[in-house]
Amino acid sequence: MMIRLLVTALLLVVFFLWSGTFKKAYKNKQYVPSRFQLMGEISLNFVRKSIAHEQLGEKDGDRFLPLLTTIFFIVLGMNVTGIIPSLNIASTALIGLPFVLAIAAYFTFIYAGVKKHGVGFFKNSLFPAGVPAAFYILVTPIELLSTFILRPITLALRLTMNMIAGHLLLVLCFSATSFFLFNAEGFFKAFGAGTFLFGFVFTLFEMLVAFLQAYVFTLLTTVYIQLALSDEH
Amino acid sequence: MDVSNIAAVSGNIAVIGYGLAAVGPGIGVGLVVSKTIESIARQPELAAKLQVTMWLGIAFTEALALIGLATPFIFA
Numbered sequence: 001m002m003i004r005l006l007v008t009a010l011l012l013v014v015f016f017l018w019s020g021t022f023k024k025a026y027k028n029k030q031y032v033p034s035r036f037q038l039m040g041e042i043s044l045n046f047v048r049k050s051i052a053h054e055q056l057g058e059k060d061g062d063r064f065l066p067l068l069t070t071i072f073f074i075v076l077g078m079n080v081t082g083i084i085p086s087l088n089i090a091s092t093a094l095i096g097l098p099f100v101l102a103i104a105a106y107f108t109f110i111y112a113g114v115k116k117h118g119v120g121f122f123k124n125s126l127f128p129a130g131v132p133a134a135f136y137i138l139v140t141p142i143e144l145l146s147t148f149i150l151r152p153i154t155l156a157l158r159l160t161m162n163m164i165a166g167h168l169l170l171v172l173c174f175s176a177t178s179f180f181l182f183n184a185e186g187f188f189k190a191f192g193a194g195t196f197l198f199g200f201v202f203t204l205f206e207m208l209v210a211f212l213q214a215y216v217f218t219l220l221t222t223v224y225i226q227l228a229l230s231d232e233h
Numbered sequence: 234m235d236v237s238n239i240a241a242v243s244g245n246i247a248v249i250g251y252g253l254a255a256v257g258p259g260i261g262v263g264l265v266v267s268k269t270i271e272s273i274a275r276q277p278e279l280a281a282k283l284q285v286t287m288w289l290g291i292a293f294t295e296a297l298a299l300i301g302l303a304t305p306f307i308f309a
Contacts, residue, residue, distance in 0.1 A: 054285065154296045161299035216292045223289060 173199030254301020
């Protein structure tokens with residue numbers, strides 16, 4: 001809980017500073033960006049250009065950009081706490097936060113579909129066009145399950161379980177190191193070095209996973225919105 | 234001679250199932266990645282687009298393994 005507040009505060013401060021820098025650079029007609037400004041531009045443009053615009057197009061991408069940016073940076077910030085020594089556990093390794101984000105994504109894609117197609121959105125997604133009428137007995141329950149029930153659950157579970165698995169791996173490696181160094185006898189102490197090396201490598205791997213899960217969560221939200229907006233499913 | 238008790242393992246058989254849940258998605262993720270590599274080798278210009286699709290495919294496939302990881306927490 002404390003860690004989440006800390007990360008939220010940190011994100012707020014960083015974004016506040018970023019917006020200040022952007023405003024200043026815009027007002028002074030400063031063409032060469034400072035290092036801090038460039039960092040902000042690259043991270044924000046990553047979500048904007050390569051996730052939102054790529055999947056949704058310019059117009060709809062910008063419409064849903066606030067939500068996507070929020071999701072990306074919250075997930076990234078909270079994931080990274082999993083590899084910071086002495087914080088140790090990712091805030092997203094508890095089901096609560098991913099579930100809140102998944103619910104937000106869920107309502108957003110339903111909102112996007114209903115806004116665009118009205119009730120036709122539910123008709124489109126439950127009774128896909130081009131299927132013989134008799135098959136709807138089979139297709140409709142599957143579509144209902146996969147679209148409206150399993151989507152938010154898998155979205156939340158994917159993030160949580162990735163973070164839990166990473167945390168367990170690190171715990172295994174470092175507790176094995178501790179055991180080999182302090183409790184094992186003679187030659188077996190040398191294994192401690194090996195397990196420590198593994199722990200270090202997995203820490204680097206967790207860094208990659210932290211970024212990747214933030215990317216995947218945002219990308220899936222975008223794709224769900226895109227599927228809801230498209231005319232034929 | 235009683236041979237029914239040569240090797241005994243204690244524990245819950247369900248644990249094996251949770252482990253097996255990783256096999257299918259493992260193969261699936263491997264297939265997704267190998268096909269993406271093949272496609273990129275054929276059309277290097279499309280690499281960026283293919284990679285996005287690859288991450289999507291991995292995310293969907295991986296969910297099954299993660300459900301396997303989650304079930305012990307639910308049914309324990």
